[in-house]
Amino acid sequence: MADIGALEHLLKPVQALTPDVSIDEVARRFLLDEHRAFLSLPVVDAVQRPCGLISRYRLQDIFMRRFGRELWGTQPVSKVMNPAPLVLQLGTPFETAAAQVTTRLQYPVTEDFILVDGAGRYRGLGTVPHLLKAMEARLLQRNQALQHTLEDLKQSQAQLVQSEKMASLGQMVAGIAHELNTPLGYVGNNVDLLRELSAPLFALNEALAHLSAYLGDPATDEEALAHALEAADAARRAVDAGTLAEDFRQLLEDTDYGLRQISELVGGLKDFSRLDRAPSDDVDLNDCVRAALLIARNNLKGRVEVRQQLQALPPLRCAPSQINQVLLNLLNNAAQAMDGSGIILIKSWADEAQVHLSVEDNGKGMTPEVLERIFDPFFTTKPVGEGTGLGLSISYRIVRDHGGTIRVASRPGRGTRFLITLPLRRAADAAEAGAAPAAPLQREIEHA
Amino acid sequence: MPDTQRPVRLMFVDDESRILRSLALQFRKDYEVLTESDPHLALHRLEQEPIDILVSDQRMPAMNGAELLARARALQPQGIRILLTGYSDVDAAIQALNDGEIFRYLTKPWNPREMDDTIARAAELSLRQRAARAAPAGAAAGADIPHGIAILLLDGDPLVEARVLELCAVDGHHLHRARQVDEAIAILNREHVDIVISDLRLGEHATAPLLKSLAQVRPHALTIVTTPYQDTQALLALINQAQIFRYVLKPVSVKLFERALHAAVTQSRHWRARPQAVVARAAEAPRDEGERAAVNGLVGMLGRLRGRFGAPV
Structure with missing residues (x-):
């Protein structure tokens, strides 16, 4: 200066x-x-x-x-x-x-x-007036600099939120792509097998057509007829009708199943991202849980058992794609908290004014020092480059923007439980929702 | 039925029964096909009867494929093991290679023709191994096998170098070193090499084409890859096309690296002692045309090896 x-x-x-x-x-x-x-x-x-x-x-x-x-x-x-x-x-x-x-x-x-x-x-x-004028000019300059800094910060924050979104979107797409590989594997193979299995049927059809032509032609000589008959018989013997019918039935049934599964996965992707839906909607939070589970399956499959205790919930007005993002984040965190296999327990219930959802894992848990900082932007326990440290801070903001609360209890070596509470009616009773009792959380974990 | 006349026995393990049904239908006309959806039951069968080729899924509840393959190797080391997975998971691939010594890493969805080829090649190796085992022991006596083997080091990492030097000094192995790919080719043309320890980069060049051509020309040479990269696609290609023996991530854990070295030395000695044994290795050609040409070029440059050690199929 x-x-x-x-x-x-x-x-x-x-x-x-x-x-x-x-x-x-x-x-x-x-x-x-x-x-x-x-x-x-x-x-x-x-x-x-x-x-x-x-x-x-x-x-x-x-x-x-x-x-x-x-x-x-x-x-x-x-x-x-x-x-x-x-x-x-x-x-x-x-x-x-x-x-x-x-x-x-x-x-x-x-x-x-x-x-x-x-x-x-x-x-x-x-003179004093001159000095004051100079001070004012300086303040103005500094204000402008601060304004610029603020705008820069806002922009980089938006970029970070966007990159976190892209990261979870990428993870989601990769997850679904992998999930698709199994049904695609057997559906593709089955189609190939059906083609192979049906080849003798076409040969039989052709042999029968020949035979029929000979039979219908009075000029056919005995030898040619016998020959055609022999060929048709050979073609028929090549087709083991009983086995073939059973193979066809099974292959087609499995193929149907695979195709249904593929469309279910693709549908799940659409449900999850809600690309073709209104940004705010009346939804059943349990549907969000199911959509997030479908997407997270890639991270959970084979090692994490998911138990669901979902009670009937009243419709909740919310931004489902954002709530889905929160749920996916919690599920992925829970899966990552487990070194080997583990259990994730998801519970949902409602009272007069609120919907509650808890996601509980029996993973490695967090120390009080870590617990204190988990909602801070950029805080991560992962190695550099593996996490933005924004997942939970964004989740926190999303829940808060919905007028709800997100709370956590954890014990090292025992597990972690997140509890999300969302008000059924916004604003009017937001204060009341915020004052909901949370005392039993810690104890519940201890008994878990 | 005598062991030599038994048809080749395949076992597929996958938690998706539709995969098992589809594969069983595809292969039942040429092989004896077994299927299991539970890895524990698969292991139980492996304890009971010989399985020539084991093809396992990776992500299954109760036990993952890499672990199943490792345990299958302990039970039946002569069997040929293949991983078939829809997920790209580098840790699983490394485990399946290092502990399960897999012959191929296949991905879902698979191409039925390629799967046919892979199984046919594995079956052929399996039958030849079986025939070799049944034949009376060859003339090679234990006495004239040199204790020391020959190692080619294509990695300047000080830690790797120190371990290898120490091993060579203690066990009397012969060590060759190269700082460039053409230098490595010259050594390979001049000397018999049992074990190649290589980073994926040497000087300015990638070593993968060299390793891939080496696998075609000289399947007896065991390759230990040391690399800081965790790229599933590259690893998959190294398994299928370079038939690498071990994959050790850098910075290397001394314990893991020494275990890999020890396993390679043991295997090399075993092969030297039984020249008639069939090496269950058969590399796939690279998919990419440019890379295939590069590998073929290197195969030509390594041509003299063919004459020296006899061309394996």
Whole structure:
């Protein structure tokens, strides 16, 4: 910052008085045009060091007394000047100078301040209005800088939220893609097998067509007919009708099943992202749980057992895609909290005013130090580059934006439980929802 | 039925019964096919009867495929093991390779023709192994097998180098080192090499094409790959096309690396002692045309090895 020399801009080179100048002469000087802008005039000694300041205000005081001018007019200014005026070095940083001026400021403002060089020699005067103007300009500049910083921060926050969204979306898509591989595997193989198995049927059909043509033709000779009959018989023997029918039935049934599963997965993806739905909707939170489970299955399959205790819930007005994001985040966190296999228990229930959902795992749990920070943005226990540290902080914000609360209890080595409470009616009873009792949480975990 | 005349026996293990039905239907006409949806029951069968080829899914409740394959290897080391999975999971692939010594890493959905080819190749190796086991022991006597084997090091990592140097000093193995791929080719053309320890980068070049061509020309050479990369697709290609023996992530854990080295030395000695034994290794050609050309080029450059050690199928 250009603080050094900033005071130079305030410097007004005013000719200084000497201590022996008469008060009459001072009054004359004040009337000069070049001094109109000043409240005071400086007094310097023989070596140009400031030794005082005389203000218009002081002169006014003297001259307004009875015979003031007559009594004091010929006296030297040193008798009436302020012997200890505010003196600032030109090299003083602007902020320090401003602080000194404003602490000495008196009302009404009657004096200017003296500016000296590094050696303490008089250089000129500075006025308070000028200083205030300069301070205002600086504040404005700083405000603009802060505004820019704020905008930058807002933008990078939006980018981070977006990248977290993209990361979970990518994970979701990869998960579903992998899930699709199993049904695609056997459906593709079955179609190939059906093609192979049906080949003898076409051969049989052709042989029968030949035979039929011979039979219908009176000119057919015995030998050709016998030949065709033989060929048809061979083709029929190549087709083991019993086995073939059973194979066909099974292959088609499995293929149907696989196709249904594929469309279920794709449908789940659509349900989860709600790309073709209104941003806010009346939904059954249990459906959100099921959609998130379908998406998280890739992370859970084979090692995590999911137990669901979902009670019937009243419809909840919310942004389902956001709630799904929260649920997926909790499920993935729970899965990651388990080194080997484990259990995730999901419970939902409702009361008059709220819907509750708890996600509980028997994973490695968290220490109180970690627990305290889990909702902080950028806090992560994962190695650098593996997590944005935004998952739970975004979840927290989403739940809060829905007027709900998200609470957590955890014990190292035992597991973690998240409890989400969402109000059925927003705003009106948000305060009441916030005051819902949460006391039994810790104990429930202990008994888990 | 005598062991040599028994048809090749395949076992598929997958928790999705539709996968099992489909595969059984595909292979029942050429092989004896068993299926299990529970890995524990599969292990039980492996304890009871020889299974020539085991194909397992990775993600199953109760036990994952890599673990099943590792336990199957302990029960029947001569069997051929294949992982068939719909998930790309690098840890599972590394475990299946290092502990299960898998012959292939296949992905779902699979191409039926390629699956046919893979199983046919595995079956053929299995039958040849069986025939070799039944044949009377060859002339090679234990006495003239040199104790030390030859190692080619294509990795400048100080930790890896230190372990290898120590092993060579203690056990009297012969160590070759190369800093560039062409230097490595020159050594491979000049010397007999039992074990290749290689990073995936050597100097300016990737070593994967060299390792892939080596697998085609010299299936007896065991490759230990040391790399900081965890890329499932690259690993999959190394398993299928370079038939690598072990995959050790960098920074290497001394314990894991030494275990890999020890296993390779044991295997090499075993093969040296039984020249008639069939090596259950058969590399797949790279899919990418450019890479296939590069590998073929290297195979040509390594051509002289063919003459020296006899071309394996």
